[in-house]
Amino acid sequence: SLKGLDLRVEIERLRKERNAVILAHYYQRPELQDIADFVGDSLDLARKAQATDADVIAFCGVRFMAETAKILSPEKIVVLPDMDAGCSLEDSCPPEAFAKFRAEHPDHIALTYINCSAEVKGLSDIIVTSSSAEKILSQIPLSQKIIFGPDKHLGGYLKRKTGRDMLLWPGVCIVHEAFSETELIKLKAQHPGAPVAAHPECPAHILDHADYVGSTSGILEYAKALPGDTLIVATEAHIIHQMTKALPLKNFIGAPGADGNCNCNICPYMALNTMEKLYVALRDLEPRIEMDEGLRVRAKKSLDRMLEMAG
Ligand code: 13P
Ligand code: SF4
Numbered sequence: 001s002l003k004g005l006d007l008r009v010e011i012e013r014l015r016k017e018r019n020a021v022i023l024a025h026y027y028q029r030p031e032l033q034d035i036a037d038f039v040g041d042s043l044d045l046a047r048k049a050q051a052t053d054a055d056v057i058a059f060c061g062v063r064f065m066a067e068t069a070k071i072l073s074p075e076k077i078v079v080l081p082d083m084d085a086g087c088s089l090e091d092s093c094p095p096e097a098f099a100k101f102r103a104e105h106p107d108h109i110a111l112t113y114i115n116c117s118a119e120v121k122g123l124s125d126i127i128v129t130s131s132s133a134e135k136i137l138s139q140i141p142l143s144q145k146i147i148f149g150p151d152k153h154l155g156g157y158l159k160r161k162t163g164r165d166m167l168l169w170p171g172v173c174i175v176h177e178a179f180s181e182t183e184l185i186k187l188k189a190q191h192p193g194a195p196v197a198a199h200p201e202c203p204a205h206i207l208d209h210a211d212y213v214g215s216t217s218g219i220l221e222y223a224k225a226l227p228g229d230t231l232i233v234a235t236e237a238h239i240i241h242q243m244t245k246a247l248p249l250k251n252f253i254g255a256p257g258a259d260g261n262c263n264c265n266i267c268p269y270m271a272l273n274t275m276e277k278l279y280v281a282l283r284d285l286e287p288r289i290e291m292d293e294g295l296r297v298r299a300k301k302s303l304d305r306m307l308e309m310a311g
Contacts, residue, residue, distance in 0.1 A: 020058050032274075032275065033242065041215045042131070046129075057077070057078045058278060063087070082273050087269055088171075108147045111124070122299040133200075136310060153177075157204070199235035219239065220246075223252065224243075229249075230250070232253050
């Protein structure tokens, strides 16, 4: 039993014993963000995983992120506190169906959001994150036809923003999909002048109300430079932890779902990771990401292109 253990102390001890680095995404529980060596967006976390000289990467995030760490740092042991931490975008894009879609459009390259399986990365030409997508897209010749998957909202946002035509895979993030436009308009009316910062995984009817659209790290930078005292945050609510830490006197409000409150904006996959499970993962070095070497090398090609093009 873990009863009676001071998990913070135990995790600190194991981090040293294992020569481990703890990486956490902004959507993780506050206590996991606080104990991490580094908190970041998907691109930052991939870069940290690639650069670390630790022997063990304890990844507090979802499986595709931990897989990305393993693809980029194959000699490291990568543990994920809960192997069931998936992603609705990954689920929306089975590799066989994606391969068929590609085969139907042989003159298109596949520009693919990092929120997908290693198999789908292996079937893609270039991976993007929300923080790097526009920069990477701008480097692809205008004559080049593009398939974009699996997030149709990020894809739609990029199409509107850049004027590029892309064929979109119909995947969505269940967290960002759940925000209600009606309730957002009500909330804005209650806080006149408060800006809205939104993640591009939100549907267009939410992004239409946004003063700023960007990745989690972009939204955090925007919050830190906030001129007023209130910000409405249309992304997963755990990021508000970092905002409150940086600016404790300001008012950060999560965008509401259809019921008018913010229960919709917690990612159920991210929430599977806990301090208890992180402790067990560092103690047992399980659950561990394992990957077939052929698959890893295929997936690494499109990730390497991202890292080169993101600069
Ligand atoms: P970023 O942190 O790269 O903006 O990604 C958000 C997300 O949905 C991760 O699952
Ligand atoms: Fe996937 Fe959405 Fe959860 Fe991110 S917030 S891991 S995109 S389901």
